[in-house]
Amino acid sequence: MSTADTPRLDAAALRADFPILEQTIGGERLVYLDSGATSQKPRAVIDAEVAFLTHANSAVHRGAHTLAAEATELYEDARATVAGFVGAEAENLVWTSGATAALNLVAYAIGNATAGRGAPASTRFALHPGDELVVTETEHHANLIPWQELAARTGAVLRHIPVRDDGTLDLDAAASVIGDRTRVVAFTHVSNVLGIVNPVADLVALARAVGALTVLDACQSAPHLALDLPALGVDLAAFSGHKMLGPFGIGALYGRTEVLEALPPFLTGGSMVTTVTLDEADFLPPPQKFEAGTQPVSQTIALAEAVRYLDRLGMDAVHAHESVIERRMMAGLREIPGVRLLGDAAGAERVGIAAFDVAGVHAHDVGQFLDARGVAVRVGHHCAKPLHARFGLTASVRASTSVFTTEDDVDALLDGLAGVRAYFGVES
Amino acid sequence: MSTADTPRLDAAALRADFPILEQTIGGERLVYLDSGATSQKPRAVIDAEVAFLTHANSAVHRGAHTLAAEATELYEDARATVAGFVGAEAENLVWTSGATAALNLVAYAIGNATAGRGAPASTRFALHPGDELVVTETEHHANLIPWQELAARTGAVLRHIPVRDDGTLDLDAAASVIGDRTRVVAFTHVSNVLGIVNPVADLVALARAVGALTVLDACQSAPHLALDLPALGVDLAAFSGHKMLGPFGIGALYGRTEVLEALPPFLTGGSMVTTVTLDEADFLPPPQKFEAGTQPVSQTIALAEAVRYLDRLGMDAVHAHESVIERRMMAGLREIPGVRLLGDAAGAERVGIAAFDVAGVHAHDVGQFLDARGVAVRVGHHCAKPLHARFGLTASVRASTSVFTTEDDVDALLDGLAGVRAYFGVES
Amino acid sequence: MSGLDGLYQELILDHSKHPHGKGLAGEEGRSAISHQRNPICGDEVSLRVRLDEDGERIRDVTWEGAGCSISQASASMLSVLVADAAEDHGGMPRARATALIGGFREALRSRGAIELDEETFADAAALSGVGRYTARVKCAMLAWVALEDALARA
């Protein structure tokens, strides 16, 4: 889309929608650059949850009284709204408590298929010793350790697609890692450290060619890019509400119909069954099959409000705005002596995430120094230890944007960083 | 405690704390008798969550900026508060998304131990073909199906302790069901259908005698009784926040230290690891070991506020009040022609839950009829199908109380029921 | 008619107390059976459809089941609807049944916006009010879904 066509977004004005931004941190204006960890919530989202709790609060799918019926309608409407936001139908969206839970769901469901559970169709997911699971070196621990554990439980082998020095995936290597033994290819859409958008179409093509299941971690794309998961062609995808202006405790697993139908259930309990005897249970069709127990109803409703908020802004406008911010941020960071950007691939498609190392000053100290100026960034390995090891680091500093991030915010970050090495007595 | 000593509770006054109760349902005062499914939230709980979201919202255990540090403190304080509410130390309380997730955690962790995962100490949990898991006939599906699935995956055998006609557990049978092969005894503290308090001490003694692990479903006791889980002597216990005036999406697993230390992890991902390479991960000690991914921080804080609210009332006062209500309700129900109570054991210790059948009128119709009078009850099998089958039913009507339930509420229920059979043309 | 009496119309209570077509007919000629269950309340219906030889017209619909007055009345009304067509025209055409099921579903899911037409749906038109009670729509649909399923197998 050309810039002329792209709707504009007035980030400075949007700040007023986010009550937490009215705060000062030690007297300084709050510059929140940690949306990659969790986003702040606009008033509309908070209000939607409170309105539900004070007017319709009830468990869903379980009763006939007025509140229960109203809650059930709101809950299913929320499902359709959030599914629509990622281009999907309601029946392809499973509520989970977050992306970690969604990715574990997939790994455990495959483990259950391997143990002979599920419909006859589940056998297609059963793993055999020597079968391979493929991830990338850029994965968040949430899309890595569940596969390590699945491999360990089943005798499958975990392999990985390496990352190049510039932060892009090595697609040549991918073509040789993904092969006849590959059963699952799980990869992130956008690295939560590098901010680089991975080539989904290429990876899906490689996986499809060998009949492997594709699992997309959409945690860092859903808040920043217009998504059409069916068009991306992945079998399954996970994302978290709290990273996209919604509440904690809610996320989703998207799945293609035949995949969700064939996968065995993961969590079991109430509201996901048809008949139950003391000895065995039969399960509802998806998505209910995967939604055991009382659902986080108020959170689904708040998340629906969050995606309506994003939809009103327009995801193209969000992405265009965040790209402007990201480019200013990256350009500014490149110019600060001693700052080394992680994954600074020329011309890569990116979201507003920048991770970097400051020579001679530990990430924790950089973060503390910035915090004293009201600038909130994340420091550490951002749950991507292997990727940090790849770049020879144990920790980095990460600044990440949201719809309300302004150029002033970026400048506050850059101004702060300009002084950090001097403060800690490191010659430049 | 004698009635003279018991602090009193003014339920009618408490109604003002619950904004949702200001509503009318089709012009009628809302008589909410469905707290067994999910409780309503006092204003203090809603406000606590909003205050967090607008002042300290951040991910926890991951950063050094002011909001993150504040959120982490509030989160860990909440853990200590909720742990204290059930008589436990903070390190013995694992946050989960709810009781269903907590019970699945235990069943899957045992499955993982069986697959050779976890510390050397985990082998004590490994199941072998012929090992037995024991539940009761009164279980909610959440404490039944995870064990069915674990049995099916491992070759263990699932057995059950039967319930007597009066709703009490058959302890003689329990003594013969629990034997040398028993590895786990999982049972509910209070049945969510019958409201009867099960004899925890007897079951723990039987399980201990054979070295079996005990798992208590405390969903329906935590909101109504003063709990001291360590004193009850169970190894593990689960409960849900949304049933005890707290929000959806948060619950807890209590565990004895050595049990939590020895159990392998369940969900894996960020924030629960020490070192991670592309090939393997090491895990933090409990409770973090079980808390993968971004935690529902705002919900933990709201749940802490809920238990502070209950603590201010005093759980002895809560129980005393609900007992008065329960006795009035049971007595009234016994007198309505055609009403059959489920589990009406003489002299049983109970909480404020009454389930019943109305001869000739389907539970759904009873519920609808009551709803038209503003009385919200639950109809169906309440996720306890085997127990309903035991009583020859597929569905029943359930009325359940909370701290704000008044004698007027009970009378509204009883008045409504008095007319239900005539309305549906059933001769009495 | 509003409120409870709009849902439980006299006709509905009558059908539920004195149901038509209850008791499964024998498996004679071309026929198929479908079992449907509402997982929320445990209501079930087993419904048998019997067709003429070339499978084009429905001879009758019989059923067995336990459930709330809405689900029982709905099954009974469906049975009558088919029986009347059989009397008048030697059986309800398959396509007509499919259209009726579709129309019924649409009305019930309309949250009260669409009224069922008495001319077309006969007694079953009294179930229009169920649309306003979303939690009860499944009860009313149970037998109709069973017929749809049975027809697909017959």
Next chain:
Amino acid sequence: MSGLDGLYQELILDHSKHPHGKGLAGEEGRSAISHQRNPICGDEVSLRVRLDEDGERIRDVTWEGAGCSISQASASMLSVLVADAAEDHGGMPRARATALIGGFREALRSRGAIELDEETFADAAALSGVGRYTARVKCAMLAWVALEDALARA
């Protein structure tokens, strides 16, 4: 002193730039090593304690590690504290070390309520300010926990 300068006192920055006791001494005589890691930021310290023959007095504490200025300074200050005691009295008694670790932990966990006494903690007293930054307490504790652990094994 408040704000950032209350946390990063001159003394702390000095120690972190010119750390004492850095570089593990040889495994001579009675000694034990402990590796500690802060899982949040990945900081690590390996610390060796060497004792006199009867295991009652600490001869020295040496360490190796990477981390933030707080964790580095804290390890350095701990090393100096032990070294001074060794010079003055032929080694810090084990019990004294345990008491110091306990006192240090208590002050750091007090959220700023307890100030570390310079007389007792020497340069490490400058770490008092860390207590107000709960996220940094683990950084300051790292070497001290390592000493506690090493002593338990020695």
